[in-house]
Amino acid sequence: METKSILIDNVTILGDEIKKGSVIVENDKIVEITEKTGSHSADEIINGEKKVLMPGLVNTHTHLSMTLMRGLADDLPLDTWLNDHIWPVEANLTGDYCYAGALLACIEMIKSGTTAFNDMYFFMDDVAKAVDNSGLRGMLSHGMIDLGDEEKRKAEFRETMRIIEKCHDTADGRIKVAFGPHAPYTCSTELLKEVREKASKLGLKIHIHVAETEFEVGQVKESYGARPFEYLDEIGFLADDVIAAHAVWLSDKEIKIIKENNVKLSHNPTSNMKLASGISPVSKLIESGVNVSLGTDGAASNNNLDLFEEMKLAALLQKVNTGDSTVLPAEKVLEMATIDAAAALGLENEIGSIEVGKKADLVLVDMKTPSLTPFRHPVSHVVYAANGGDVDTVICNGEILMRNKVLEVLDEAEVIQLAEGAAEELLSKS
Numbered sequence: 569m570e571t572k573s574i575l576i577d578n579v580t581i582l583g584d585e586i587k588k589g590s591v592i593v594e595n596d597k598i599v600e601i602t603e604k605t606g607s608h609s610a611d612e613i614i615n616g617e618k619k620v621l622m623p624g625l626v627n628t629h630t631h632l633s634m635t636l637m638r639g640l641a642d643d644l645p646l647d648t649w650l651n652d653h654i655w656p657v658e659a660n661l662t663g664d665y666c667y668a669g670a671l672l673a674c675i676e677m678i679k680s681g682t683t684a685f686n687d688m689y690f691f692m693d694d695v696a697k698a699v700d701n702s703g704l705r706g707m708l709s710h711g712m713i714d715l716g717d718e719e720k721r722k723a724e725f726r727e728t729m730r731i732i733e734k735c736h737d738t739a740d741g742r743i744k745v746a747f748g749p750h751a752p753y754t755c756s757t758e759l760l761k762e763v764r765e766k767a768s769k770l771g772l773k774i775h776i777h778v779a780e781t782e783f784e785v786g787q788v789k790e791s792y793g794a795r796p797f798e799y800l801d802e803i804g805f806l807a808d809d810v811i812a813a814h815a816v817w818l819s820d821k822e823i824k825i826i827k828e829n830n831v832k833l834s835h836n837p838t839s840n841m842k843l844a845s846g847i848s849p850v851s852k853l854i855e856s857g858v859n860v861s862l863g864t865d866g867a868a869s870n871n872n873l874d875l876f877e878e879m880k881l882a883a884l885l886q887k888v889n890t891g892d893s894t895v896l897p898a899e900k901v902l903e904m905a906t907i908d909a910a911a912a913l914g915l916e917n918e919i920g921s922i923e924v925g926k927k928a929d930l931v932l933v934d935m936k937t938p939s940l941t942p943f944r945h946p947v948s949h950v951v952y953a954a955n956g957g958d959v960d961t962v963i964c965n966g967e968i969l970m971r972n973k974v975l976e977v978l979d980e981a982e983v984i985q986l987a988e989g990a991a992e993e994l995l996s997k998s
C-alpha cells in the first residue's frame with residue numbers, strides 16, 4: 569500500500585506539555601512529533617501558524633438522527649418532551665430519514681471539531697452508512713425499549729444482533745457497535761440481564777441513560793425498591809464496559825457503586841439544563857475517581873452538537889453548583905472531552921491525545937480571530953473562549969475531512985437540502 573503523509577507544520581501542539589513544532593501523519597497514524605519546523609516533506613502540508621492542534625473531540629452521548637427534530641419541542645421537561653412530542657414523531661422514522669439526519673449531524677460535528685462519538689438510535693445500519701461516508705469514527709447502538717413486553721424484547725435483540733453482524737468493526741475500524749438498552753424505566757430486568765450476558769460474551773460496550781431525572785428515581789424506586797444505580801448493581805448489570813449518560817440524581821451510595829464497578833459516565837450539561845433535569849455532581853464524581861466524559865445528547869434537547877459549548881458549560885455549571893470557582897479547571901474539562909472520553913469508549917490507546925503511534929484524529933483551531941486574541945493560554949482559549957465555529961481543519965483516521973473551514977467530504981448544500989426534506993416529510997406524517 570502506498571504511504572500517504574501529512575505534515576502539520578509550525579503549530580502549537582496541545583499535548584502533555586504545550587509546545588510549538590510539527591506533527592507528521594502517515595496513513596492513519598501520527599508517526600512523529602518534533603520541535604523542528606519547515607524541514608519535512610509530505611504529500612499534504614498544512615501551515616499551522618497561529619493555530620492550535622488538539623486531539624479530535626469525543627462526544628460520549630449522542631442521537632445523531634435527532635437533528636431532524638431540532639427546535640421541534642423546546643422548553644419542556646423530559647417526560648412531556650419524550651411522551652407527547654418526540655416519541656410520536658419517532659414512530660414515523662424510516663431508514664432514509666435516519667440516514668439524512670445522521671449525515672447532517674456528521675457535518676455539524678466535523679465543522680465543530682468532533683471526530684468520534686457514541687450514538688444510540690434507530691435504523692443504525694443507515695446511520696452507519698452516513699458515518700462511513702463522513703469519515704468520522706463512531707460507536708453505534710440500536711436503542712432497545714421493551715416496556716416489559718416479551719415479543720418486543722425478542723425483536724430488540726434480533727435488531728441489535730443484526731446491527732452487530734452488519735456494522736461492527738467496519739469502515740476501516742472506524743465503526744464499532746455496542747448494546748443500547750435505553751434506560752431502567754423503559755427496559756425490563758430480563759432485557760438488562762440479557763444485555764449484560766451478551767455484552768460480556770461478545771466483548772462489546774453498553775450505552776444506557778441512567779438517573780437523568782428525579783422523576784426517574786421515583787419510578788425505579790417504585791418498581792424495584794431501589795434507586796437506579798442500586799437496582800442496576802443488584803441485578804449484576806454494572807461493569808467497566810457500561811457508559812451511563814446523564815447520572816444527575818445520585819446518592820453517595822450510588823457514587824460508591826459507580827466507582828467500584830468502574831462505570832463510565834457521560835455528562836450532558838446543556839441537555840440537563842434545558843430540560844431542567846438537574847445538575848450532575850461532576851466535581852464530586854471526579855474527586856471520587858470516576859471517569860466522567862462529555863456528551864451533547866441529541867440536537868432536539870441541546871440544540872446543537874458543539875462540544876466546545878459543552879466544555880465551557882460543564883466547567884461553569886460545577887463552579888456555580890459548588891460555589892467554588894477552582895473546581896473543574898479548563899485542563900480537566902479538556903481531558904473530559906478527549907482522553908477520558910476515549911477511555912470510556914475503550915479507545916484510549918488509539919485516540920484522545922496527540923502521541924506517536926496513535927490514530928491521527930486531529931483538530932486545528934484558528935487563533936487569529938478577535939475572540940481568541942491575545943493568543944495567551946491555549947487551553948483556556950479552547951475551553952472558555954472558543955466555539956465550534958473556530959475550528960479550521962479536521963483530520964480523522966489520517967483523512968482530511970475539513971481544510972481551512974471547507975469540507976473535503978460530503979456536499980454540505982446537498983446534505984442540508986436532504987435533511988430539510990426529510991424533516992419536513994417526517995413532521996408532516998406526525
Ligand SMILES: CSC[C@H]1O[C@@H](n2cnc3c(O)ncnc32)[C@H](O)[C@@H]1O
Binds near residue numbers: 654658750839
Ligand atoms: C431508543 S433510541 C434513543 C431514545 O432516546 C430518546 N432520548 C433522547 N434524549 C433523551 C434523554 O435525554 N433521555 C431519555 N431519552 C432520550 C430518543 O428520543 C430515542 O427515543
Ligand SMILES: [Zn+2]
Binds near residue numbers: 629777865
Ligand atoms: Zn440521550
